[in-house]
Amino acid sequence: RSLFEPTATIADASTILPDSLGMRSWSLGDYRLVHPSEALLCPGQMNSLSQCVNDLNDPNKTVIAPYTTPTVQNQDELAHYIVGNHYQWNAATAGSGGSITTGDTPSSICPKGWRLPITYTLSNSYYGLLNAYPAINLDLANNTGDVARLADAPLYFVRSGEVYPAETGLLTGPGAAGTYWSSTPSGDTQLALNLAYWATNALYPIAYLERDRSFSVRCLAR
Numbered sequence: 198r199s200l201f202e203p204t205a206t207i208a209d210a211s212t213i214l215p216d217s218l219g220m221r222s223w224s225l226g227d228y229r230l231v232h233p234s235e236a237l238l239c240p241g242q243m244n245s246l247s248q249c250v251n252d253l254n255d256p257n258k259t260v261i262a263p264y265t266t267p268t269v270q271n272q273d274e275l276a277h278y279i280v281g282n283h284y285q286w287n288a289a290t291a292g293s294g295g296s297i298t299t300g301d302t303p304s305s306i307c308p309k310g311w312r313l314p315i316t317y318t319l320s321n322s323y324y325g326l327l328n329a330y331p332a333i334n335l336d337l338a339n340n341t342g343d344v345a346r347l348a349d350a351p352l353y354f355v356r357s358g359e360v361y362p363a364e365t366g367l368l369t370g371p372g373a374a375g376t377y378w379s380s381t382p383s384g385d386t387q388l389a390l391n392l393a394y395w396a397t398n399a400l401y402p403i404a405y406l407e408r409d410r411s412f413s414v415r416c417l418a419r
Contacts, residue, residue, distance in 0.1 A: 208367035242366025342400035
């Protein structure tokens with residue numbers, strides 16, 4: 198395959214790359230979380246962010262809204278909470294991840310002077326970043342913390358969900374869960390490390406998930 202697959206605009210069977218070397222990315226439109234500090238449930242698995250409107254448990258509460266002209270009147274000035282793109286691990290690492298199982302990838306899609314977080318360190322890692330904010334109350338031993346605080350300034354983490362090739366509807370969890378890639382592989386060629394969080398207190402700065410899944414990215418200054 199070419200170095201990068203074309204960015205897909207819908208998450209359906211035609212865009213599946215279900216293997217650990219997949220280099221797909223998804224750009225599913227300009228949508229933002231309306232209640233970024235809360236864990237809300239979209240109604241099932243989807244192919245598009247447009248299918249996630251109202252909370253499954255509270256139909257009167259909007260989960261995701263289109264981001265149009267940024268104005269104070271419609272709260273679209275809150276660009277921090279745009280769901281953004283989803284990337285398979287080899288796309289996020291600019292093809293440098295491959296099948297490696299040790300070390301960290303030498304490259305990423307981050308701009309010059311920036312990098313994907315690494316893991317197992319106190320600096321340049323999700324653990325180090327979250328541990329620097331006492332209000333999050335990070336407990337690495339129990340993988341807990343105040344997830345609502347992740348949406349606060351200056352972090353602005355987004356519950357963007359993921360694109361998961363194993364599901365019938367590929368897009369799952371926007372509004373409920375956040376998943377962000379690191380540049381660190383695991384000892385398994387099928388897995389890589391990431392940040393994952395959901396609900397009110399489930400917070401995993403060091404999680405292991407399949408490389409063919411597609412998550413968000415957060416670049417840190419080198």
